[in-house]
Amino acid sequence: MKTTAVPLPTFRVERSTRTSWLGLVLAIAGVALLISLPWWGGEDDLRLVVEICYTLALAQLWNLLAGFAGLVSVGQQAFVGLGGYALFALTIIAKVPPIPAVALAGIVAAVLAVPTALIVFRLRGAYFAIGTWVMAELFSEIMGQLPDLGAGTGMSLPVAISRAVGATVYERETVLYYMGLVLGIGTVVLVFAWLRSRQGLALTAIRDSEIAAGSIGVNSARTKFAVYLLAALITGMVGALIYLENLRISPDAAFDVIDWTADIIFIVVIGGIGSIEGPFVGALVFFALRYFLADYGAWYMILLGAVAVIIMLLAPRGLWGLLSDRYDIHFFPVRRRVRLE
Amino acid sequence: MTALLATSGLTAFYGDFQALFSVDLTVEAGEAVAIIGANGAGKSTLLRTICGLLSAAPERIRYRGEAIGSLSPADIVTRGIALVPEGRKLFASLSVEENLLMGQQCGRKGPWHLERVYALFPMLRERRHQPATSLSGGQQQMAAIGRALMTNPDLLLCDEISLGLAPIVIRDVYAALPGIRAEGTTLVVVEQDIARALGVADRVYCLQEGRVTLEGRPATLTREQIKLAYFGV
Amino acid sequence: MDWVNAIVQGALVGGLYALFAAGLSLMFGVMRLVNIAHGDLIVLAAYLGLVVVNATGLGPFLSLIIVVPVMFVLGYILQRGLLNFTLGGDILPPLLVTFGLSIIIQNALLEGFSADDQKLQAGNFETASLHITDQLAIGWFPFAIFLTALAVIGLLEFMLYRTALGRAFRATSDDSDTARLYGVRNRHVYSMATALALAVISIAAIFLAVRVNFDPASGPARLLYAFEAVIIGGLGSLWGTLAGGVVLGVAQAIGAQLNPGWEQLAGHVAFLLVLIVRPRGLFPRLVDG
Numbered sequence: 001m002k003t004t005a006v007p008l009p010t011f012r013v014e015r016s017t018r019t020s021w022l023g024l025v026l027a028i029a030g031v032a033l034l035i036s037l038p039w040w041g042g043e044d045d046l047r048l049v050v051e052i053c054y055t056l057a058l059a060q061l062w063n064l065l066a067g068f069a070g071l072v073s074v075g076q077q078a079f080v081g082l083g084g085y086a087l088f089a090l091t092i093i094a095k096v097p098p099i100p101a102v103a104l105a106g107i108v109a110a111v112l113a114v115p116t117a118l119i120v121f122r123l124r125g126a127y128f129a130i131g132t133w134v135m136a137e138l139f140s141e142i143m144g145q146l147p148d149l150g151a152g153t154g155m156s157l158p159v160a161i162s163r164a165v166g167a168t169v170y171e172r173e174t175v176l177y178y179m180g181l182v183l184g185i186g187t188v189v190l191v192f193a194w195l196r197s198r199q200g201l202a203l204t205a206i207r208d209s210e211i212a213a214g215s216i217g218v219n220s221a222r223t224k225f226a227v228y229l230l231a232a233l234i235t236g237m238v239g240a241l242i243y244l245e246n247l248r249i250s251p252d253a254a255f256d257v258i259d260w261t262a263d264i265i266f267i268v269v270i271g272g273i274g275s276i277e278g279p280f281v282g283a284l285v286f287f288a289l290r291y292f293l294a295d296y297g298a299w300y301m302i303l304l305g306a307v308a309v310i311i312m313l314l315a316p317r318g319l320w321g322l323l324s325d326r327y328d329i330h331f332f333p334v335r336r337r338v339r340l341e
Numbered sequence: 342m343t344a345l346l347a348t349s350g351l352t353a354f355y356g357d358f359q360a361l362f363s364v365d366l367t368v369e370a371g372e373a374v375a376i377i378g379a380n381g382a383g384k385s386t387l388l389r390t391i392c393g394l395l396s397a398a399p400e401r402i403r404y405r406g407e408a409i410g411s412l413s414p415a416d417i418v419t420r421g422i423a424l425v426p427e428g429r430k431l432f433a434s435l436s437v438e439e440n441l442l443m444g445q446q447c448g449r450k451g452p453w454h455l456e457r458v459y460a461l462f463p464m465l466r467e468r469r470h471q472p473a474t475s476l477s478g479g480q481q482q483m484a485a486i487g488r489a490l491m492t493n494p495d496l497l498l499c500d501e502i503s504l505g506l507a508p509i510v511i512r513d514v515y516a517a518l519p520g521i522r523a524e525g526t527t528l529v530v531v532e533q534d535i536a537r538a539l540g541v542a543d544r545v546y547c548l549q550e551g552r553v554t555l556e557g558r559p560a561t562l563t564r565e566q567i568k569l570a571y572f573g574v
Numbered sequence: 575m576d577w578v579n580a581i582v583q584g585a586l587v588g589g590l591y592a593l594f595a596a597g598l599s600l601m602f603g604v605m606r607l608v609n610i611a612h613g614d615l616i617v618l619a620a621y622l623g624l625v626v627v628n629a630t631g632l633g634p635f636l637s638l639i640i641v642v643p644v645m646f647v648l649g650y651i652l653q654r655g656l657l658n659f660t661l662g663g664d665i666l667p668p669l670l671v672t673f674g675l676s677i678i679i680q681n682a683l684l685e686g687f688s689a690d691d692q693k694l695q696a697g698n699f700e701t702a703s704l705h706i707t708d709q710l711a712i713g714w715f716p717f718a719i720f721l722t723a724l725a726v727i728g729l730l731e732f733m734l735y736r737t738a739l740g741r742a743f744r745a746t747s748d749d750s751d752t753a754r755l756y757g758v759r760n761r762h763v764y765s766m767a768t769a770l771a772l773a774v775i776s777i778a779a780i781f782l783a784v785r786v787n788f789d790p791a792s793g794p795a796r797l798l799y800a801f802e803a804v805i806i807g808g809l810g811s812l813w814g815t816l817a818g819g820v821v822l823g824v825a826q827a828i829g830a831q832l833n834p835g836w837e838q839l840a841g842h843v844a845f846l847l848v849l850i851v852r853p854r855g856l857f858p859r860l861v862d863g
Contacts, residue, residue, distance in 0.1 A: 072669055074610070119846060122853045123805070125665045126608030130801045131849075134842055137798060141839040152835070257794065262677055269670055298681040305681070309674040312667055313659055392755060414754040423755075430752040432745040439741050446742060447757025492756060 023331030034181055038174045046177045050245065052287060053184025054238045058260065059267045059279035060191045061231040066265075067274035068195065068203045069227040072125075075132025077261050078116065078139050079109045079232045081254035083239025085143050088249055091161045093148065098165050102179065102240040109236020110229050112139075117228050121221075133257065140255035154250025162247055176245050183241060187234055192276055192332050194230070199223060207274075258301075266308040272318025276332035281320045343406040345370040345527055346391070346422075346496060351401045351410075353383070353390045353551075360386040362551045368496065373518075373528040375542035377535050379571060383551040384531040385427050388498045392424045393417040404496075418447045423494035427501045427531075429485040431473035437484055438469040444491025451493025452524050458487040461517055479510035486517060496527045503534055515541060535567060549573050577831060578710055584827025585820045586716035589723030590785070592819030593778035594800035595807070596727060597771030599815050602804075604743045604767040605661060605750075607668050611676040613797030615772060618679055619645050619779035620788050624692055634694040634784050641776045649772030653765040661764070676793065683790035691787040700784060719781050723819070726774055727812045733770075734812075743767060795838075802845040808855025817856055821848070 037045060058076065065071040086105035090096040096104060116135050123131040144152040166172035194200050205213035206220045213220055239260075243249045253259075263286065271282025286304070293300040315322055324330060346368040353361040361383050368374050378384050389395050391402055397410035409417055423444075431440050441458055459466035462483040468476060473484060482502055489497060503511040511534075518541055522528055532538035539545060539559040547555035547570035555562070555570030598612050609615075619641055626637040656675075660667035696715070703711040734740035745753040746763050754760055782788060782796070799822060807818025822841050829840020848855065 066666065072666060074669075074673065119849055122849055126602075126669050127801075127805065129669055130608065130610070130798070131805075133794075134798055134802065134845060137795075138839070138842040138846070141842065145835060145839065258677070262673065265670065265673060266677075269674075273666070298685040301681040302678050302685070305674040305677040309656075309671050309678070312670045312674070313656075316667065394751060394755070413759070414751075415757045415759045418755060418757045426752060426755065430749060432748040432752070434744050434748050435741065439744075442738070443741060443745050443753070443756045443758075446738065446753075488756065 020330055020332070027331075031185060038177060043169075043173055046173050047245075048287075050177055050180030050241075052283060053180040054242060055264070055267065055286070056279060056283050057184050057187035057234060057238050058264045059271075059283060060187050060276065061234055062261070062264050063268045063273060063276075063279050064191050064194070064227060065231050067268065067278075068200075068207060069224050070207060071224055071228060072129045073132040073231075074129045074257065074261050074265070075120075075134070075136040076231070076235055076264065077255045077257050077259070078132070078136035079113065079235035080239035080242065080260040081136070081143065081251070082109045082112055082139055083236030084243035084249050084254045085149060086236065087240035087243055088149055088155065088157060092158065098161055098244055099175070099179070102237055102244060105240035106233045106235075106237035109239070110233035113229050113232030116232075117225055121225070121228075136255050136257070140251045143254070144251040150250065152251060154248060154253070157244070157247045157249075162244075165244065176241070179241055179244075183234070183238055188276065190230075190234070195276070199226065203227065263304075266304050268318075269308045270311050270318055272320030272324075274317065275320050275324070277324070277330075278318050278320040281323075282318065285319070343403070344368060345372075345405060346529075347403045348387075348391070348401060349403075351387070351390065351397060353386050353395050353397065355386075355395075360551050361390065364548075364551070364553055366546060366553065368527060368529060370495075370527055371522075371525065372543050373522060373530065373541055375538035375545045376529065376531045376548060377533070377538050377545060377567075377571065378548035380533065381550075382548040384548055385500055386551075387548070388424055388500050388529070388531060391417075391498065392422060415447065418492050418494075419449065421449065421493075421495035423489040423492040423497055425482075425485050425489045425497070425499045425502060427504065429481045431476075431481055431484055431488070433472070433474050435473055436470050437465055437473050437476065440473045440484055441465075441487050441491050444488045447492050449493040453490040453493050455491075458490055461490075461520055462487055477510075479506050479513060482506065482510075482514050483517070486514070486521075490521065494526060496529065497521065498529045498531070500531045501533065502530070503532065503537060511537065535571070547571055580827045580831045581824055582710070582712060583716055584823040584825075586712070586720040586823070587785075587827075588803075588820035588823025589716075589720035589816070590778060590781050590819070591799045591803045591822050592723045592816040593719075593726060593774060593781065594796050595803035595815045595819060596730060596812060597774045597778075598797075598800045599804050599810070599812060600730065600743075600771050600774075601767055603810055604747050605764045606747075607657060607661065607764075608672070609657075609768075609771075610669060610672040610797065611679055611793075612672075612775070612800055613795065614676045614679040614683075614793035615645075616775050616779045616782065616796045617683065617788055617790065617793040619772070619776040620694075620783040620792075621683055621687055621692070623694060623776075623780050623783055624687075627694060634696050634780050638776060638780055641780065642773050645772040645776040646769045649769035650765045652772075653768035654761060657768065658761050658764055676797075680790050680793060687790065689789055689791070691789050692783070693787050694780065694783040696784045715784070719785075722777060722781070723816060726777060727816050730770075730774070730812055739763075739766060799841070802841065805855055806845060806848045808858030811857045814855060814857030821856070 034049065037049060062076055065073050083105045086108035087101050090101040090104055091098050120128055120131040120135060143149060149155060162172065166175045195203065202213065202218045202223045205218050206223060243254065267282035267286045268279050270285050271280065272278025289300065289304060293303065311318055344367045348364055348366045351361055351364040352359065364387060376384050376387065386395065390397050393412055393414040399408040399410040402410040404420060404422065409420065432443065435443070438455070441455060464480055465484055465487060468480065473481065476484060486502065502514055506514065515537065518528065530538060530541055542559060544558055545562070546553055547567065549570060555566060594616060598609060601607050601609055622644060623634060623637045623641050626632060626640045627634055656671065657668065660671045700715050703713040704717070705711045734743060742753065742758045742763050746758055746760060750760050803818035803822050804815055806821050807814030807816065821844060825844030826837045826841040829836035
């Protein structure tokens with residue numbers, strides 16, 4: 001019998017797509033617009049953008065944990081709270097100037113994430129999730145026992161410290177605004193870069209099959225540990241920024257599961273878990289819903305929860321999953337594609 | 342007269358992978374049918390599809406004339422088809438007796454009950470309260486057959502009941518089959534061991550790569566025919 | 575003797591944590607589902623008790639005649655209509671759907687009952703105690719909690735190991751596909767597990783509502799207690815869960831005795847110590863699959 005050799009099709013591996021270049025252009029234009037905001041926007045606009053920035057940052061980080069590393073944490077409020085408390089401790093007790101204190105607060109959160117990880121990584125799957133929540137409660141209880149940090153009722157940041165951020169209200173708001181912008185955009189860039197790196201490839205391999213990834217030399221425990229610490233580091237900085245802006249901290253608010261984890265999870269689930277675009281879409285939906293439904297209080301949360309449940313069941317990859325499947329758009333190309341020539 | 346079980350043009354898929362291609366198989370009441378074929382030929386898939394673990398179009402599988410292709414496994418066992426699964430699949434945290442009692446979940450009445458099963462496989466009685474995992478391979482196979490019998494099936498499907506057992510143990514397991522047939526139970530036996538299959542069966546089907554390549558009575562088939570159907574060379 | 579009293583009291587109250595935990599443990603055991611809304615369902619049952627007591631004038635414990643069946647049916651419907659669709663290989667859907675459910679229940683209760691504290695009154699029974707010696711007294715109410723926990727866990731064990739339903743639960747837990755081959759209807763079995771879990775929850779809820787004030791946001795703390803009791807006791811063992819509840823109760827009692835602010839902290843610390851020293855809990859039976 002005669003066999004004809006089938007020629008192997010030629011192909012190349014590529015990541016950028018046409019829409020990703022469009023995305024880059026749009027992103028640059030958007031960032032330029034945001035940088036100029038303090039010259040033409042009001043104080044409320046600045047505060048809203050800061051809130052959107054840190055919400056987006058928290059969503060990107062949770063997505064990195066749950067959507068890429070398989071670490072479904074419902075205890076990220078631990079690091080928001082620790083970051084906030086670290087800011088207060090560093091500025092009030094250690095007399096560190098507030099702006100470097102925000103960065104240091106992230107490091108404090110990351111350092112405390114090491115023993116936390118050693119404990120919660122003993123739990124698997126869903127039990128890991130609740131374990132992270134217990135750790136957050138534990139930190140909250142501990143902060144509530146520290147009289148120097150206001151104990152259970154909390155405390156305010158001395159006026160002198162907020163003056164150190166900026167002498168006038170406008171100056172302060174502008175400084176905080178740029179810090180928020182840097183954290184928000186920086187987190188997106190960092191997550192994007194991480195996912196495109198070898199680490200990111202390892203994460204994707206772990207997500208697809210932990211056993212197979214292990215067999216080709218991906219150390220899944222170390223990769224997950226690194227992701228967990230990275231998320232704690234940035235979450236801690238976000239927490240510090242939030243409480244530098246709030247000026248008042250208490251254990252209940254700083255370690256609140258609804259504000260710092262539930263809302264964030266809903267954003268990621270609605271937008272689309274496992275993609276960088278998803279948290280953007282989810283944050284958009286979240287802030288739009290809040291704008292229109294803020295007066296309905298509890299009903300707003302019921303609706304948000306219900307939408308998240310329905311999306312999880314019917315479209316597990318979220319709104320962005322639906323969109324990108326239909327129109328094949330990818331603004332943040334982290335996937336490698338094999339293209340036949 | 343309609344056959345007890347008939348598949349016509351049966352297909353099955355695992356995701357994108359097609360495991361069965363238009364399989365036609367007929368089993369008459371009271372028969373013993375063997376299905377032989379190499380590893381991966383689709384024998385287990387065929388049995389799993391008949392039992393409802395894999396879905397099929399309703400009319401592709403008929404049992405006593407009724408289209409059962411889309412029924413759930415629980416509905417199918419209630420109608421009288423029981424599977425002894427490949428690899429035995431005893432419930433690890435249940436005792437031997439509890440495993441047997443699981444056969445009663447479907448609620449069918451008939452000749453088989455605990456005492457009858459213990460009479461068929463006396464060594465199970467001695468170990469009735471032990472965890473199923475503590476049994477030897479042959480005993481586990483007997484318990485798995487016993488569990489299927491407890492559903493009082495009209496049609497018993499046995500998937501590779503000789504797998505991984507020593508020849509002498511295989512003989513013991515197979516020795517139980519005539520007693521089961523004596524109750525009027527129809528038998529379908531999937532085997533890789535051709536001689537064993539031909540010994541027990543009235544009729545034999547050979548599968549290769551998801552297709553029926555041979556069908557007939559053992560006495561009328563030549564070694565060459567079977568070899569060709571089995572290996573395709 | 576304050577210490578002995580506190581520890582005995584804590585151990586008895588541990589029965590309440592075991593009651594919280596039994597349902598969580600049952601659902602995880604049968605279908606590997608960890609229900610984040612567990613605590614909120616406890617609080618929901620407590621509000622249901624409140625409604626029944628207010629509407630009928632029944633005492634809190636008699637209200638169980640209505641609360642238990644209602645929660646049982648609710649559990650069946652919840653599993654059949656929602657949670658069954660989250661089951662499968664992936665851990666995200668059950669986790670996130672029950673998390674969403676938790677938020678929905680909390681806010682629905684907030685809308686229906688406001689954020690005010692509520693409590694059920696059981697009269698003298700709440701404070702009456704049995705004097706063992708001049709210094710040692712056991713409260714009848716904590717004692718009743720503990721006896722109820724013993725009885726409920728005993729009944730659950732009986733159900734699991736002596737009935738056809740229990741066999742179906744365990745067989746499904748081992749290998750759900752094979753169980754289906756013998757006539758087990760998975761969706762029904764899962765729904766029965768959740769129904770039973772919510773029936774048990776109801777009993778715990780009434781004790782909770784008599785013992786302390788509750789409000790719509792009281793759920794998550796109960797979830798965490800239940801979770802801690804399960805992990806301390808070891809997965810898959812209901813008697814272990816009871817032991818876990820007792821350990822948690824005693825730890826909280828000791829913490830509270832040292833400093834009133836340390837009650838919760840001591841419970842969490844006990845949990846962490848067990849997790850560090852014996853990661854699989856004190857009496858493990860099941861391997862987390």
